[in-house]
Amino acid sequence: MSDIYILMIVALAVLAIADLIVGVSNDAVNFLNSAIGSKAISFRTIMIVASIGIAAGAIFSSGLMEVARKGIFVPGEFYFDEIMIIFMAVMITDILLLDFFNTLGMPTSTTVSIVFELLGAAVCVALIKIGADSALSIADLGSYINTKKAGEIIIGILLSVVVAFSVGAIVQYVSRLLLSFNFEKKAKWVGALFGGVALTAILYFIFIKGIKGTNYAKSIIDVVYNGGAEGLLDWANIYFDSSYETVKDLVSAKKDIFKIDADKGTIALTLRGFLETNVPLIVSLGFVLLSLLSYLVTTFFKVNIYKLIIIVGTFALALAFAGNDLVNFIGVPIAALKAYEAWSVSGQLPSEFSMTALGGKAETPTLLLLAAGLIMVLTLWFSSKARNVVKTSIDLSRQGDGNEKFRPNFLSRGIVRSTVFLSEVVNSVLPTSFKNIAEKQFDQELVDKTNVTLTKREDLPAFDMVRAAVNLMVAGVLISIATSMKLPLSTTYVTFMVAMGTSLADRAWGTESAVYRVAGVLNVIGGWFFTALSAFLAAAVIAFLLSLHLPSMLGVLLSLACFLLVRNTIKYRKKAKAERAEDRLKKSESSSIQGVIEESADNIKSFVSRGNKIYGNTINGLAKYDLAELKKSRKGIAKLETEVEELRDSIFYFIKNLDDASVGASHFYISILGYLEDITQSLEYVAKVSHKHVNNNHKKLRFNQIKDLKEIEEHLGDFFGNIKDVFDSREFNTLSGIIDEKQELFAIVNDKINKQVSRTRTEESSPKNTTLYFGLLMETKDLITATMNLLTTYRDHQD
Incomplete structure (x- = not known):
């Protein structure tokens, strides 16, 4: 019987490689769209910067696969054979779903897909267990599923969409009011201050989001208490102004910020704790130092500060993507490997071995992380589908008109009409002097005349470097805040909605294009809900089929998945080849x-x-x-x-x-x-x-x-x-x-x-x-x- 599980481990390893490829192809939009859209630096430079960020993020990732092991369901309630069915269903569904979105050129969330696939497969297997035991009822489903965690993720995702769009729009509007479209003609100190703000936000994002998942986050910065175990709890209640009843409660509450050794009676501040408890100090010093540095490099070295922001921001998002979203691609196979290792030495039947072993911490070998990083980098360079997904995001945020991919619908028309009416109401109460200043700052006629005569219209940047910098800065700040507050969110949703919010504030959605852009955004958001629903249902169905007869259904489903992937790839390549060969007007x-x-x-x-x-x-x-x-x-x-x-x-x-x-x-x-x-x-x-x-x-x-x-x-x-x-x-x-x-x-x-x-x-x-x-x-x-x-x-x- 163990042969089938060895085969499943091998199949999951192969599926992990395929999932890395399709996952990176979709998530590339998170860190490439701002740099590519602004054309601030060459495409080759963008790819090199992103590749270094991905490689660094993958290598320094600790590989704690919490979501795959215990984030959605309670592993101790399932046996080994059931866990393997859940993991196999998740991987098959994930690859097919992400490849479907890649083929359409639509950005979606790999985090949402993996979460709802785990949820769907776990619910299906749990219902089968409940149905087989007369002593159980549907009310017992809560003991198998981590409903609190699943609810937090869903709420976090919905909130992140609204917050990211709103904050992106507000920050871009203020930035444009201060800098205008002729930002490069402003005094150097203006660009230096903007650079100080942006670089501080981005670098803090690197520390918070990038370091959080690494072993460096646990490094000790300072020992705040070393008085022995006897007085530890009393001292901690005074120091933290709290009333912990047991040392266990203290350790549980402060485990991320402080490293507490109850036996030795020591409390040490970790690197992550220092970053999270000294935000005002770090941000203030960072702003001063980086503003001064920005002024020096622009004055004496003639460096374009906006290009520097885009390079650093692209690196930061690529770093965080690889360091933290790696769980979405290899978390499930790694968890399956840990489960197999625990079962293989137990001597128990697969249907009797409880998977409580997945409840503890597990780290991924560095060699596997390095291999995953290499696959991600190669995919980034050679995947045409990745560029197709990026193009959708850039086209929706393009300044002015362009080739509109989406058709308007009644909902987009209604939203545009309502927004125009609301805008007229707001304009009627604003002071005339403010409106005159705003119109002057948002006037891009001079920029347009200068550029259009120099090059083809389609070769112009989709938006300028100020908007690209704001996209990267705001996305970094929001993800950093959510990370420090332990709020779950999707980096794809945040980066996409920030880009849409800045587009709206920058008046990129004028009367000529608004209905098309709004329709596009609604289509993408609708695709996100489709991701969650289809991931849940498809994983549940596949888990049910595997439960009927594992050996035969495993062969059928793997063959079907391979067939669909190959067919989609061939069709996509034929379509792309035909479009290249065809003489377009x-x-x-x-x-x-x-x-x-x-x-x-x-x-x-x-x-x-x-x-x-x-x-x-x-x-x-x-x-x-x-x-x-x-x-x-x-x-x-x-x-x-x-x-x-x-x-x-x-x-x-x-x-x-x-x-x-x-x-x-x-x-x-x-x-x-x-x-x-x-x-x-x-x-x-x-x-x-x-x-x-x-x-x-x-x-x-x-x-x-x-x-x-x-x-x-x-x-x-x-x-x-x-x-x-x-x-x-x-x-x-x-x-x-x-x-x-x-x-x-x-x-x-x-x-x-x-x-x-x-x-x-x-x-x-x-x-x-x-x-x-x-x-x-x-x-x-x-x-x-x-x-x-x-x-x-x-x-x-x-x-």
Whole structure:
């Protein structure tokens, strides 16, 4: 029987490696988004700093896996075989859940996922035990589950979302009022003071959050009592102004701050205790020294203090992430290994050995921590999904407009309307002088004009270095406070909501983008609740299946997990490869009319190639009655439609970028976009009605109808192919010959219409078929007309 548990330990080790990979891919947003979004330093430098932080955090972590061992359930109430089922269910669920979010590019909390997976699996196994014992009832569930701890975690998570957003918004608003968007033009002492505040907060965060989980936290700073065991309790009650009845109560209350040896009668202040009991002193000295240091490095060494803050902050969050969140990835396998070691020497049956051994402290070997740190660093460098998750967070906090990933909904519209109304009410009572000052400080017109003319708009930073510094500073402070107060929270939720709060305060969510950004935030928050619910239910279901028959279900579930992971990875890579290979429509960045014509030629070449493919696939799918092919065509046209919409949304910036001699190019560009939109609408109609017809299981088109449509599709294929060749070779003098084909193409379509009229009067018996067929032919005529107008406009302007 022990062979199955050896196999489970090996499987858990492999799952731990996979969990490290998917976990880091999601949690990278915690410490990368501010540095990447501000583009204060190169991407390579960002990765090096984050890698050093992760490696240091992993190596110096003590590896106390409290949550996995006894944080959620009471280990002494379960037997070894039950504990192994719980741990296996948790790991399988965690990998699949995090990989799902990574594929979507949505940030979620690895802490929340592991907590609710442990809770779900433990509740399931506990209910099975209760059901098997007639002497027990559902009321006894509380003896198996640490309900107090679970409740604290849930409340802490909900509070952290609101507090992080609010504090982030307030601090950013005050910072912008003091520094403005032209912060680099301020006096050096202003930047030095800001640097003193930010660096003090970040470095204190490193000490509190980074050192808390290490063995260094227990180092003795000062011995405050060494008078023997007899008078220890009396002295402690006077010193702490308390009334402890027993030494045990004293030790339990002060164990994190003081190291108390009851036998020797000594009380020593630890490093962690010193940091937590001398906050005002440490912060005051830190602020003075770091402000002075900031002034010196900016004055004499010409160091940009904001870049320095971002580098130190990125290192700090990476350090804390690896040092403390490591439990989310390897805590469960380590706990399972400790459980196996305890059982293997007991000589008892797995179903009779109580897991009270997990109630004590256990440390992870340094070699394992080093290996985990190495895997995390490699994942950070090579995971494309990590960058996808980071991109979601950056896009939602981008200053000004950008490519909006999320669609607005009634809730986001309602929130925006309410906020606008509330803003108007507040503005009506604010003094005019304050409003004038605020408007001046938040005016970024000069910054925008300076930067837009120098580089492409998408290459500009998503936000400036002040906001990046505030993001890192506020996140560090909030996590430090929660850690010192022993309040559970999710670092992902804190860092994300701080970034959203600073975005709101920085007026990044203007009327042009607010509904999209709010919808995005609501989607992410909704995903967090989905994480908790799905983690609980999925882990419970897997634990139940494993309980039915462990050997067989273990093989089935592990095989299923591997299959899903491999399939998701292959699909993601294929999708990413297809997107890279596909010629996306590019926004015009040229300032001259000749440059605009050249760039438009590339877009038209790509557009007609993809349009031809969509039309051909739609007709083929309709001929074969292939719903999957028609669905693929609808996705293709939806993507093309989105890209055309993005080009249309960039008209404002295109016109702004033109030089005075080329303003006439704006009319040409707008006309081209209009015709591209007309062609897209025709293709969208063809794909939609064809998919609807097959999806509703209507009659197949008749053979003659299919034959006629295939003939039209072949002519259009040649037509679009000729257009692509012209724009690819830039032989625009041949456009007139293609334009002259208009009447020939119309004649072919009109001939098919006349044939269908005759068939309808004599042999056609399906109204749906007739409606679909005429709709396809009429929309094809519109498609030809819009394409000809496009070519005519291009030929005339080229001449």
